[in-house]
Amino acid sequence: MPEPNEDIWDQMVQAGDAFATEEDYEHGYARVVRVDLQQHVVFRVGDETYGIPIAQIGEISKPMYTTPVPRTADFVLGIGNVRGVVIPIVDLATRLRLGQCHKAREARVLIVRHGGEQTGLLVDEVIGVMSIAPENLEEAPGALAGARGDFIRALARWEGRIIIILDLGTLLAPADFLALGVRRASGRGGRS
Amino acid sequence: MSEPPKPSAEFLSEAQEVIEAFSRNLLQLDTQQRTGEFDPDLLNAAFRAIHSLKGLAGLFGATQISSLAHALESTLDSLRLGRLPLSQPALDVLFEAVEVFQNMLAVFGLEETEGAVSADPLLHRIAALSPDAEEEDGAGDIVGLDPAILGVLTEYEEHRLRENVRLGRRLYRVHAAFDLLAIDVGIESLKGKLKEFGEVITYLPSADAGSDDRIELDILLGSEATLAAIGAGVAEDGVRVYALGDSPSDAPEARPGPPVVEPSNPTPVPSVSLTADDGIEMVDASTSMSLRSISQTVRVDLERLDVLMNLVGELALVQANLSGTLESVRALARSADVSRELQTHLRTMDRKLSLLQQSILDVRMVPLGQVFDKLARVVRKLGREAGKDIRLVITGADTELDKLIVEELSDPLMHMIRNCIDHGIETEAERTSLGKGPSGHIELRAFQKGNRVVIEVEDDGRGMDWRLIRDKAVERGVVAESESREMARQEVIDLIFVPGFSTKDVATEVSGRGVGMDVVKTNIARLSGLIDVDTAPGRGSKFSITLPVTLAIIQALVIETARQTFCIPLNSVLESIMVSEADIETVEGHEVVSLRGKTLPILHLSRIFELQTNYRYLDPARIYVVIVGLAQHRVGIVVDELLGQQDVVIKPLGRALRGVPGIAGATELGGGRTVLLLDVSVLVEEALGRSDGGPTDSGPAASSVNGSEAAHA
Numbered sequence: 065m066p067e068p069n070e071d072i073w074d075q076m077v078q079a080g081d082a083f084a085t086e087e088d089y090e091h092g093y094a095r096v097v098r099v100d101l102q103q104h105v106v107f108r109v110g111d112e113t114y115g116i117p118i119a120q121i122g123e124i125s126k127p128m129y130t131t132p133v134p135r136t137a138d139f140v141l142g143i144g145n146v147r148g149v150v151i152p153i154v155d156l157a158t159r160l161r162l163g164q165c166h167k168a169r170e171a172r173v174l175i176v177r178h179g180g181e182q183t184g185l186l187v188d189e190v191i192g193v194m195s196i197a198p199e200n201l202e203e204a205p206g207a208l209a210g211a212r213g214d215f216i217r218a219l220a221r222w223e224g225r226i227i228i229i230l231d232l233g234t235l236l237a238p239a240d241f242l243a244l245g246v247r248r249a250s251g252r253g254g255r256s
Numbered sequence: 257m258s259e260p261p262k263p264s265a266e267f268l269s270e271a272q273e274v275i276e277a278f279s280r281n282l283l284q285l286d287t288q289q290r291t292g293e294f295d296p297d298l299l300n301a302a303f304r305a306i307h308s309l310k311g312l313a314g315l316f317g318a319t320q321i322s323s324l325a326h327a328l329e330s331t332l333d334s335l336r337l338g339r340l341p342l343s344q345p346a347l348d349v350l351f352e353a354v355e356v357f358q359n360m361l362a363v364f365g366l367e368e369t370e371g372a373v374s375a376d377p378l379l380h381r382i383a384a385l386s387p388d389a390e391e392e393d394g395a396g397d398i399v400g401l402d403p404a405i406l407g408v409l410t411e412y413e414e415h416r417l418r419e420n421v422r423l424g425r426r427l428y429r430v431h432a433a434f435d436l437l438a439i440d441v442g443i444e445s446l447k448g449k450l451k452e453f454g455e456v457i458t459y460l461p462s463a464d465a466g467s468d469d470r471i472e473l474d475i476l477l478g479s480e481a482t483l484a485a486i487g488a489g490v491a492e493d494g495v496r497v498y499a500l501g502d503s504p505s506d507a508p509e510a511r512p513g514p515p516v517v518e519p520s521n522p523t524p525v526p527s528v529s530l531t532a533d534d535g536i537e538m539v540d541a542s543t544s545m546s547l548r549s550i551s552q553t554v555r556v557d558l559e560r561l562d563v564l565m566n567l568v569g570e571l572a573l574v575q576a577n578l579s580g581t582l583e584s585v586r587a588l589a590r591s592a593d594v595s596r597e598l599q600t601h602l603r604t605m606d607r608k609l610s611l612l613q614q615s616i617l618d619v620r621m622v623p624l625g626q627v628f629d630k631l632a633r634v635v636r637k638l639g640r641e642a643g644k645d646i647r648l649v650i651t652g653a654d655t656e657l658d659k660l661i662v663e664e665l666s667d668p669l670m671h672m673i674r675n676c677i678d679h680g681i682e683t684e685a686e687r688t689s690l691g692k693g694p695s696g697h698i699e700l701r702a703f704q705k706g707n708r709v710v711i712e713v714e715d716d717g718r719g720m721d722w723r724l725i726r727d728k729a730v731e732r733g734v735v736a737e738s739e740s741r742e743m744a745r746q747e748v749i750d751l752i753f754v755p756g757f758s759t760k761d762v763a764t765e766v767s768g769r770g771v772g773m774d775v776v777k778t779n780i781a782r783l784s785g786l787i788d789v790d791t792a793p794g795r796g797s798k799f800s801i802t803l804p805v806t807l808a809i810i811q812a813l814v815i816e817t818a819r820q821t822f823c824i825p826l827n828s829v830l831e832s833i834m835v836s837e838a839d840i841e842t843v844e845g846h847e848v849v850s851l852r853g854k855t856l857p858i859l860h861l862s863r864i865f866e867l868q869t870n871y872r873y874l875d876p877a878r879i880y881v882v883i884v885g886l887a888q889h890r891v892g893i894v895v896d897e898l899l900g901q902q903d904v905v906i907k908p909l910g911r912a913l914r915g916v917p918g919i920a921g922a923t924e925l926g927g928g929r930t931v932l933l934l935d936v937s938v939l940v941e942e943a944l945g946r947s948d949g950g951p952t953d954s955g956p957a958a959s960s961v962n963g964s965e966a967a968h969a
Contacts (some may be wrong), residue, residue, distance in 0.1 A: 131930045132820070133909075134865030135916050143909065143922055145930045150907040150922045181910050241912040 101195035104220070105174065106227055107187040110162035114187075115194070115220060115227045122175045122182060124190060127167055128153075135246045144184055146175060152241065153184040159235065160215065178232040194227075196220045201229070267316040269555045271309060271361055276629065278305040279354045283632050286347055294342060296416060296455065302350075303332040309357070321360050324375045327382045328353055338415045340385060348640070349381050351633060413458040413476075420478030425454055427500040428486060430475040439471055446475070449490050454479030476500075558659060561620055568613050569905030573924055575609055578602055613903070620660070621805075624702045624711070625653035627666045631673050635698060638677045645695035646681060652702035657709055661783050661803055665711070668776040672713045672799055673698065675773075680717030680797060690794070692716065708827060709805055714798040721793040722748045729754075749789055753777040781937045786889075810906060812933065814899040814925065815882065817860075818867035821931045823904055823923055828936040830883040830890065832898060837876035849881060849892055856883070858892035859943045861934075864918070884936045891943040893934075906933060918942070 104115035105124070123146075130142035130153045139158035143150050153173060157165040165171060170189040175182055202219045217231035281302040288294035306328050313322035328350070334340040356378050409417065420427065430450065434442040443459075450456050457476040479486060487497045579602060586595045628650050639646035657665075681687075681696030688694055701712040722745045729751045730737045740748070752773045780787045780801055791797035804810065804827050812823035813832075833851065840847050840858065848855045858881060862871040873879050874896050881892040904923035908914065920935035 129929075131922070131932065133913060133916060133919065133932060134867065135918065136913065140913070143913070143930055143932075145924060150909060150930060152910060152912050179911070181912070183910075183912065236912065238912040238915070242915055246917060 101197055102201070103193055103195050104227070104229065106191045106194050106222070107172070107174065108189040108191060109156050109160060109165070109187050112160075112162065113191065113225055113227050114156075115196075115229045116174065116176060116232070117229070118193060120176050120178065120232060122177050125173050125175065125184075127171050127173055127186060128184075135243045137241055137243055140241055141186060144173070146182065146184070149182065151175070151182045151184055153186060154236070156185045156187050176232060176236075178236055183236055194222050196222060196227075267312065267318070268361055268364065271312055271318075271321070271357075274305050274309045274312065275354060275357050275361070276626075278302055278309070279351075279633060280629055281305065282347065282350050282354065283629065283636070285342065286351075286636060289342055289344070289347065296336060296419075299332065299336040299342070303329065303336055306332055318360070318364055320375060321357060321364070324353065324356065324360070324379065327379055331382050331385055336415075337412055338419060344640075346385055349378070349385055351636065352378055352381070354633065409458060416455065416457050417476070417478070420455060420457065423478075425478040425480050427457075428477045428479060428483065429498045429500050430477055430486075430490065431472065431496045431498070432475065433470050433472045433495075435470060443473070446490060446495065450475065450477055450479075450486075453477065453481045453486050453489060556619070558620075561616065564616050565620075566905065566907075568609070568616060569924070572609055572613070572903070572905075575602070575605055578605075610903075617658075620658050621656040622659045622662050623654045623656050624662060624665075624709075625650075627662055627669060628653045628700055628702075630666060631669055631700060634670055634673055635677065638674060639696075642677055644677065644681050644683060646677060647695050647697050649697065649699045650701075651699070655702040655704055655709055657803065657805060664779065664783055665801075665803075668779045668801075669700075669711070669713065671773075671776050673700075676713065676715040676717065676797075680715040680719075682718050704805070705802075709803050711801045711803070712798055713801075714796060716796040719793045719796050720749065720752070720791040722791075725749060725751055749791060752789065753787070786937065810904060811901060812904045812923070813882065813901055814931070815880075815893075815895040816897040816899055817895045818862040818871060819896075820867055821899070821925070821929065822861065823902075823925075823931055823933045824882060824884065824893070825920070825933065825936060826901060828884050830885065832880060832882050833892075835879050835881055837873060837879060840879075851883070851892075854890075856890045856892055857943050858894055859939065860894045864939075864942070885940045889940055889944060891940045893939070904933070 103118040105118050105121050106113060106115045108114075125146070128144045128146070130144045132142040133140060133152075136142075139155050141153040141155050144153045145151075155165050157163050165186045165188055167186075168188070171186060172190045173184040173186050174190070175184050200221045202221075203217070214234045215230055216228055218229040220227040220229055281298050285294055285298050285302070288298070306325050310322050310325035310329060313319070313325060331340065331346075331349070335342055335346065340346065356375055360375070417427075430446075432442075432446055447456055455478045457478055460474040460476065477486070481489075483497060483499045490497065578598075582595060582598050582602060585591050585598060632648055632650065635646055635648045676698050677696075681698070682690065682692070684694045687696065697716045699712070699714045701710075701714070703710055726735075726740050726743065726748045729735045729748070730740050734751060734754050735743070753776075754774060777787055780803075783803055785801055785803040788800045788802075789797060790800070804825075811826035813826050813829050814821060814823055816822075833849075835849055839849055841850075842848070843855070847858050849858055850856075860871060862868045880895050880898055882895055882898075883890055883892050885891055902925065904925070906921040906923055908921055909916070909919065913919070918935050918938050919932050921933045922930050923933055925931055
């Protein structure tokens with residue numbers, strides 16, 4: 065069920081930087097509006113900075129109570145209840161092999177939408193929303209190897225920092241959510 | 257979420273309904289055709305259905321469907337006019353049309369698949385059916401019938417009239433008068449009574465209309481009954497019955513119907529449409545000829561119902577929270593009046609809420625007949641393909657189940673029916689030599705049993721010899737030979753549900769290969785159902801599927817173990833018992849308890865779910881064990897606390913966590929707590945299938961598979 069403020073949120077997201085703000089006019093000129101900028105939500109996990117395109121994020125909430133689910137991988141914190149919908153909550157630090165998220169005051173859950181389903185990602189801190197020009201994006205860097213490399217869709221440069229843009233497809237691959245022993249076993253029936 | 261229905265969605269659901277009605281007519285006709293005589297009204301209904309479909313398809317631009325319907329309409333017209341005999345080949349073509357229509361509907365609206373379903377072969381077959389030549393017509397005048405009456409009859413009516421005479425029935429004229437305001441009710445009731453005696457051939461408006469607010473009618477009836485019997489049967493105000501034909505004195509009574517709209521034209525008109533030939537018949541059957549919806553039902557997207565259901569579930573939570581608030585209000589001093597009032601309101605709300613919940617559940621319920629109709633078509637088609645004459649007996653088609661379950665059931669049932677026809681029922685020659693009747697019987701039964709629905713598929717075929725199953729299982733490596741010798745009969749028979757097991761060596765088009773009863777079992781288990789089989793060599797097999805009535809809201813037993821809360825679906829809970837640690841014995845590494853002389857394995861959620869490394873009973877003298885399962889498959893689940901029963905709304909876990917074995921979903925309890933719902937059938941299976949001693953690191957699910965893999969080697 066769409067809620068009114070969600071609609072506004074969506075519209076803002078779609079419009080992106082095509083809006084000139086009041087601030088722009090205050091200085092006596094209209095800002096040159098670029099429409100090819102991509103907005104990302106930037107957040108911190110451990111000591112690293114990550115980004116996810118804003119269109120893939122439904123909302124950002126404070127950490128909620130999660131119910132642990134047995135027989136799942138270590139990065140699955142459990143299930144949470146977001147307004148009546150049960151969604152899995154993932155500890156992104158564990159998923160990215162960076163230890164564990166510290167559930168400090170700054171910690172947030174990013175509710176991401178992927179493949180028609182929602183998943184919550186627990187991160188250490190949300191830094192903000194940034195616009196990245198395509199020329200500052202380095203798609204699918206080949207130099208990074210290993211399992212973590214699979215989760216990286218692109219690297220972005222922003223104010224002198226390197227931001228890792230995550231690939232939700234590999235990050236949230238359903239097969240990885242089950243615990244190792246269970247994963248092998250449940251391959252038998254072939255769920256149609 | 258759900259989009260507003262597009263016009264094509266409307267078309268699809270309505271066309272689907274029409275085709276289903278058509279198919280039901282065919283099935284009835286098929287049964288009647290075998291016995292020799294069939295109800296012409298069924299053919300009429302089939303004709304009308306196709307006619308509606310044609311109009312409907314034309315309206316929505318489904319040209320393929322409409323042109324096929326057009327071709328069929330002519331065929332059906334020939335059939336009902338007797339120009340074409342109703343034979344099995346003709347019925348074959350009609351049944352095939354049902355399939356083709358459905359295929360066309362399936363691709364309707366997908367632009368790129370235009371022409372993916374070709375009607376050409378079917379159209380050729382339809383064309384081949386059409387009558388060769390004009391048959392000899394006018395086989396003598398019908399004795400004693402006024403030519404003026406004959407003159408106003410449509411071709412169809414005349415055909416029925418001759419047919420009645422040919423069958424040696426007598427003709428009667430029933431004169432009735434109806435109040436203008438109640439004419440449709442009156443005609444329907446009179447028609448119903450007359451149908452018991454024979455066939456209503458036509459209605460003719462009577463000339464001598466007495467007053468303005470009354471309409472008089474002559475009804476032509478063909479019947480084997482005597483005049484007196486009919487007269488007694490329709491003893492109503494203003495109804496008189498006259499015999500026609502044999503007595504000349506009666507003949508003049510048959511007044512011609514003067515207000516003739518249609519010019520008298522008894523020569524065959526190709527494609528007679530059923531447009532009323534007089535104003536009064538319009539009141540009757542022809543009303544269904546309009547493009548108005550045939551049914552009184554509203555089709556609703558299941559998703560919308562799910563939304564409603566979730567809302568109700570959340571309301572129930574609010575209600576639970578309010579009850580909590582009530583408790584706190586009570587604790588306050590000087591609030592007795594307020595809290596009493598609050599309690600009354602809460603109680604009312606509680607009642608209304610459960611009513612609301614129940615009504616939404618009812619909306620989701622559909623009769624199993626929807627699936628059974630499809631299966632009846634399959635039986636007919638496959639039976640003819642296999643060259644076996646098979647009678648299908650259906651009982652309990654009105655048993656209702658959640659729509660979702662009914663949908664999911666059709667594939668497993670189809671597979672079981674196929675098995676019956678392919679493996680179960682013997683060939684006609686074989687049956688005769690065994691002293692069985694030449695035609696095989698399949699019975700499809702559905703009935704409610706408590707809060708569950710049982711569906712049985714039973715055939716009277718060759719059955720299964722458990723010794724053969726055992727040998728085959730050993731040969732296939734499903735079980736080790738040493739193991740097989742110790743297995744009980746029922747255990748052996750249950751082997752047919754093991755993946756990769758099939759008793760028939762020849763793969764046929766009907767049953768195919770590779771998929772078997774294991775898939776059926778998996779599908780049924782997904783609906784939290786259970787399947788059992790009972791068989792006797794030479795006498796047939798019976799499969800019973802036991803299903804919960806609904807999936808969306810269930811009653812659950814709330815339990816706690818290792819400080820985590822879980823729900824167990826109450827419909828799989830047999831009972832809860834209390835034992836002491838001393839009652840728990842060990843058999844080959846399995847912990848068991850004895851209950852009324854039976855030994856049943858127990859399992860610890862804390863161990864199989866690895867909730868706590870060093871689990872200890874809270875109180876070794878009071879250990880709660882929840883007995884779950886059905887029939888012979890029973891397992892005890894050890895829990896720390898029984899927290900009570902509650903109605904819960906099941907919420908799916910999403911794609912990522914759906915595969916967790918032993919967890920069926922999640923649900924909300926009061927206070928915003930989300931708890932997991934156990935998948936009992938998987939847990940029972942794990943507990944019974946575990947062949948190595950004790951829990952291992954890889955978890956019980958893995959070990960149960962390893963167990964059967966080891967047996968394969």
